[in-house]
Amino acid sequence: MSTTTTPRPKAAATTSAPAWQRVASRLDWRRDIIYVGFVVVFVVFAVLLGDQGFLSTTNLLNILRQTAIITIIAVGMTFVIACAEIDLSVGSIAGLTSITAAMAIAAFGLVPGIIAGLAIGVVVGAVNGSLVAFLRIPSFLVTLAMLGIAAxxxxxxxxxxxxxxLDRTFNTVFGSGNIGRLPGLVIWSGVVVAIGAVVLKKAKFGRQVLATGANRTAAEYSGINTRAIKFRVMMISAMAASLAGLLYAGRLQSGRFQWGAGDELSAIAAVILGGTALAGGRGSVVGTLFGALLMGLINNGLILAGLDSSQQQVIRGVIIILAVALARNK
Structure with missing residues (x-):
């Protein structure tokens, strides 16, 4: 009697690809370019400027401090751009908030001054949101006009x-105070980033913002009140800018209409660099944080390298162009 033997199946390969290949396969280079870019720029500056104090604790904390206010504005801008809108008025809102708070503190005291400053964000955000959401005027035109009006x-x-x-409590809480070695501005920034990241990724409102930005018509058919969503994101952006105005006032111990001038460009660049789609539908608050940090890192490195402010502005413009180019196919 003959027996037949069936061939044994080949053993599954027990070896796996190298770790770097597995990581590379999971990377979406357009989505994650900000993190790669941040690491590359940091390493380059650490090598070239290490002997000039770039890696010192004082300098690294200074980078965090200098980018904190822009980060807060950019978190609000993330919601706006993810919703396929834009807000060019944030810098002027910050300046108007700072002088409103300063004048109200001098006349009425600490708490009324803070409330008056935040009220600027409520009023301007409501105006912007109403014109964009209910009258359907393009946000670019609305906020461009508001930029000039507020300034x-x-x-x-x-x-x-x-x-x-002159109120020491205000100046300490909103800018000049520290918790241990950590600047208060960094604490404010961290809180805003944490709240923004949770809301955008985990909350129902965040999902509705992304759905509205991706396809407004489809979002409306699914039951989302897109007008209310657009109104709210404009309010969030204005309130973030208003908080930034208070922080400017506390850090610089004064209110001035110039505070915040040009911050709208830096915020937009940070948002786009961070992976938020310029056409809407995709957003990342954590990416926005790294976008702001990357710009702060570059500015700091250029200063240590001896470049003047005009040259820094040129580099910033190049960054914005690169950000838009990277976002084209998102």
Missing amino acids: GVAQWVTASAPQPI
């Missing part, structure tokens, strides 16, 4: 003069 009002009521803030 003009701030300059007009102060006659271009700075408004000093």
Whole structure:
């Protein structure tokens, strides 16, 4: 009697690909380029500028401090851009908030001053949101006009003069205070980033923002009130800018219409660098944080390398162009 033997199946390969190949296969280079870029820039500056104090604790904390306010503005901007809108008024809102808080503190005291400053964000955000969401005026035009209005009002009521803030409590809480060695500005920034990241990725509102930005018509058919979503994101952006204005006032111990000027460009660049799609539908608050840190890192490195402010502006413009180019196919 003959027996037949069936061939044994080949043993599964027990060896796996190298770890770096597994990591590379999981990377979405367009999505994760900000993290790669941050590491590369940090290493380059650490090598080239290490003997100039780049890696010192003081300098690294200084980078965090300098980027904290832009990060806060950029978190609000992340919601706006993820919703396929834009807000160009954030810098002017910050300046108007700073002089409003300074004048109110001088006249009425600490708490009324803080409330008055935050009220600027509520009012301007409501105006922007109503015009964009309910009258359906393009957000670019609305916020471009509001940029001029807010800056003009701030300059007009102060006659271009700075408004000093002598309240030590305000200055300590909103800018100049530290918790241990950690600057208070970094604490404020960390809290805003944490809240923004949770809301955008985990909360129902965040999912509705992304759905509205991806396809407004489809979002409406699924039951999302897209007008309310657009109104709210404009409010969030204005409130973040208003908080930034208070931090400017506390850090610089004065209110001035120039505070925040140009921050809208830095915030937009940080958001796009961080992986938020310029056309809407995709957003990352953590990516925005790294986008802001990357810009702060570059500015700090350029200063240590001896470049002046005009050269830094050129580099910043190049970064914005690269950010838009990277976002084209998102």
